Amino acid sequence: xxxxxxxxxxxxxxxxxxxxxxxxxxKKEGEGPLGQYFDEIAEDSMMxxxxxxxxxxxxxxxxxxxxxxxxxLTHEDIQYVxxxxxxxxxxxxxxxxxxxxxxxxxxxxxxxxMGEAMSVGAMLIDGGFAEYVLGGASSHFCxxxxxxxxxxxxxxxxxxxxxxxxxxxGAVVLAKEGEGPQITMVTxxxxxxxxxxxxxxxxxxxxxxxxxxxxxxxxxTVRTPQDYDVIVTGDLGYVGHQLVVELMAKEGxxxxxxxxxxxxxxxxxxxxxxxxxxxxxxxxxVTFCGYFYPKLCSGEINRMLFIPTGALLSADSAVLGLTIxxxxxGVVIESGKGSCx
Amino acid sequence: xxxxxxxxxxxxxxxxxxxxxxxxxxKKEGEGPLGQYFDEIAEDSMMxxxxxxxxxxxxxxxxxxxxxxxxxLTHEDIQYVxxxxxxxxxxxxxxxxxxxxxxxxxxxxxxxxMGEAMSVGAMLIDGGFAEYVLGGASSHFCxxxxxxxxxxxxxxxxxxxxxxxxxxxGAVVLAKEGEGPQITMVTxxxxxxxxxxxxxxxxxxxxxxxxxxxxxxxxxTVRTPQDYDVIVTGDLGYVGHQLVVELMAKEGxxxxxxxxxxxxxxxxxxxxxxxxxxxxxxxxxVTFCGYFYPKLCSGEINRMLFIPTGALLSADSAVLGLTIxxxxxGVVIESGKGSCx
Numbered sequence: 001x002x003x004x005x006x007x008x009x010x011x012x013x014x015x016x017x018x019x020x021x022x023x024x025x026x027k028k029e030g031e032g033p034l035g036q037y038f039d040e041i042a043e044d045s046m047m048x049x050x051x052x053x054x055x056x057x058x059x060x061x062x063x064x065x066x067x068x069x070x071x072x073l074t075h076e077d078i079q080y081v082x083x084x085x086x087x088x089x090x091x092x093x094x095x096x097x098x099x100x101x102x103x104x105x106x107x108x109x110x111x112x113x114m115g116e117a118m119s120v121g122a123m124l125i126d127g128g129f130a131e132y133v134l135g136g137a138s139s140h141f142c143x144x145x146x147x148x149x150x151x152x153x154x155x156x157x158x159x160x161x162x163x164x165x166x167x168x169x170g171a172v173v174l175a176k177e178g179e180g181p182q183i184t185m186v187t188x189x190x191x192x193x194x195x196x197x198x199x200x201x202x203x204x205x206x207x208x209x210x211x212x213x214x215x216x217x218x219x220x221t222v223r224t225p226q227d228y229d230v231i232v233t234g235d236l237g238y239v240g241h242q243l244v245v246e247l248m249a250k251e252g253x254x255x256x257x258x259x260x261x262x263x264x265x266x267x268x269x270x271x272x273x274x275x276x277x278x279x280x281x282x283x284x285x286v287t288f289c290g291y292f293y294p295k296l297c298s299g300e301i302n303r304m305l306f307i308p309t310g311a312l313l314s315a316d317s318a319v320l321g322l323t324i325x326x327x328x329x330g331v332v333i334e335s336g337k338g339s340c341x
Numbered sequence: 342x343x344x345x346x347x348x349x350x351x352x353x354x355x356x357x358x359x360x361x362x363x364x365x366x367x368k369k370e371g372e373g374p375l376g377q378y379f380d381e382i383a384e385d386s387m388m389x390x391x392x393x394x395x396x397x398x399x400x401x402x403x404x405x406x407x408x409x410x411x412x413x414l415t416h417e418d419i420q421y422v423x424x425x426x427x428x429x430x431x432x433x434x435x436x437x438x439x440x441x442x443x444x445x446x447x448x449x450x451x452x453x454x455m456g457e458a459m460s461v462g463a464m465l466i467d468g469g470f471a472e473y474v475l476g477g478a479s480s481h482f483c484x485x486x487x488x489x490x491x492x493x494x495x496x497x498x499x500x501x502x503x504x505x506x507x508x509x510x511g512a513v514v515l516a517k518e519g520e521g522p523q524i525t526m527v528t529x530x531x532x533x534x535x536x537x538x539x540x541x542x543x544x545x546x547x548x549x550x551x552x553x554x555x556x557x558x559x560x561x562t563v564r565t566p567q568d569y570d571v572i573v574t575g576d577l578g579y580v581g582h583q584l585v586v587e588l589m590a591k592e593g594x595x596x597x598x599x600x601x602x603x604x605x606x607x608x609x610x611x612x613x614x615x616x617x618x619x620x621x622x623x624x625x626x627v628t629f630c631g632y633f634y635p636k637l638c639s640g641e642i643n644r645m646l647f648i649p650t651g652a653l654l655s656a657d658s659a660v661l662g663l664t665i666x667x668x669x670x671g672v673v674i675e676s677g678k679g680s681c682x
Contacts, residue, residue: 004471095663
């Protein structure tokens with residue numbers, strides 16, 4: 001009953017159920033093409049707080065409460081909460097969940113955090129350590145711009161390769177038993193650094209990590225892109241998505257038909273002035289929870305390869321002129337039977 | 342074969358072996374009371390780099406290579422590397438391990454990171470997902486002061502309640518089989534926030550999290566402090582240690598005899614001008630790897646409760662006047678048989 005099927009991939013002997021998913025987003029995300037799919041859309045992305053960081057924590061707190069409610073559970077039912085964000089010392093997460101009395105395992109995977117939470121959570125459940133795990137990831141456009149690029153009031157122009165950090169929180173309840181879409185495999189990424197140093201072109205920095213993950217996944221599972229109804233990366237945007245298609249073609253894999261990216265889906269490029277697309281920890285988290293999860297519940301999607309992607313830079317590393325290492329985590333999710341919440 | 346013995350504690354059906362441990366520290370740590378126990382002491386805490394952050398990454402890279410060498414393994418043998426640090430976006434870790442081609446699960450637990458790495462690593466091994474896991478944590482005094490308090494060149498005086506961030510990296514190789522000390526249980530902490538806001542008194546901020554963890558551990562395992570040869574918290578220092586002894590006494594537990602703290606052990610209070618003691622992710626990591634691990638190997642210690650403690654603040658949360666939430670993770674380690682590296 002070995003569960004390891006390759007260097008980076010494990011398959012679960014008994015699939016782990018995604019019992020519920022919830023998404024709470026900011027106003028601009030609510031006005032985008034996926035607006036109708038999100039559970040909650042904040043009228044004010046400040047959430048009534050006096051700082052962007054505290055606002056992000058509100059998104060976390062409200063969405064965590066929502067996903068528990070949707071799962072019909074309370075905090076007492078959950079053995080571990082696994083989550084993270086991109087703010088310094090993950091303060092969006094810490095202050096968002098600090099009043100939840102659940103054993104806490106903090107994660108840092110930058111924008112790949114949702115993939116890391118689902119991967120580790122599924123392993124903890126399949127390993128026999130939990131019945132239920134709460135996993136999530138958050139980000140906030142204003143807090144992220146201030147921290148990684150320029151304070152918004154400066155009005156700095158952004159190049160066309162730049163992405164816009166998604167404001168919101170996405171969260172799932174993973175379960176050992178019950179109905180819902182199932183996590184059947186996870187492929188865990190290595191850090192890949194191809195020497196990109198432009199923090200306004202994160203798609204280019206992260207695309208090689210996504211490609212490395214895809215190649216490992218296909219080689220280890222002896223699958224091809226055509227074995228999936230849809231393959232979705234986290235926040236590569238238009239620039240990174242195109243790079244992945246081109247790089248995978250060179251390796252002999254056709255990604256031109258069923259591959260998309262949460263950063264492309266979440267904003268309307270023409271009308272929302274979002275350049276290369278969406279990004280941030282919440283980009284993949286809310287797009288999965290809001291848009292893809294119901295399609296996995298209904299069977300409209302039968303098998304999905306979900307690959308949140310993360311750029312492991314900091315403002316300090318950017319100032320030092322260092323490269324942008326990246327990582328990607330792959331999660332295979334298959335349509336569940338019966339009701340979904 | 343249920344492994345859960347309480348809300349926060351799991352026991353391993355088959356103990357997870359700590360196959361090797363390694364510690365690389367800065368000059369001041371090498372001059373302290375534990376100097377003789379560390380594997381490597383840097384002559385220059387800048388490690389030949391031009392920034393403190395890059396220096397921290399050097400400690401990580403060199404110590405990770407060292408622990409692999411001590412375990413007689415290469416990166417190809419390791420299924421997951423689990424580590425983290427306190428710098429913004431964990432850049433000490435990222436740039437320290439980015440050239441290690443091992444699936445990476447980044448952690449954020451502030452100074453509790455070593456406990457989190459050992460806990461999650463042990464669960465991944467016991468769950469059947471890995472033969473070997475590499476875990477570690479790092480910090481650097483100069484980088485931490487700059488980020489969390491004041492740049493060193495300002496020469497700001499520090500109060501007696503302040504601790505000094507330890508410079509270095511501690512790392513372990515966890516293994517499914519073989520000889521060495523054994524992890525038999527882990528107790529995972531919840532976030533505890535008692536409203537402390539003084540970033541120069543981290544011991545007081547973290548002590549309640551340590552107490553919450555200790556109470557959960559003793560109640561769930563039906564053990565007392567006297568069931569351990571030694572109980573060691575991570576970096577509470579003199580202030581936090583005293584608080585734990587007092588708070589636990591009120592709960593009916595005598596912690597006065599066999600309880601110490603890595604922050605107390607690592608520096609000489611009288612001669613090293615370190616006030617309340619050592620702190621930082623590396624404090625518990627290097628003290629465990631350098632000082633306690635060999636005693637567990639030799640049998641001088643038979644059963645240890647190791648509780649790295651973390652203060653989940655950021656410079657931004659401090660500026661906003663927010664409280665300092667804290668977390669602690671408990672790991673039970675029993676003396677192994679045979680040789681240790």
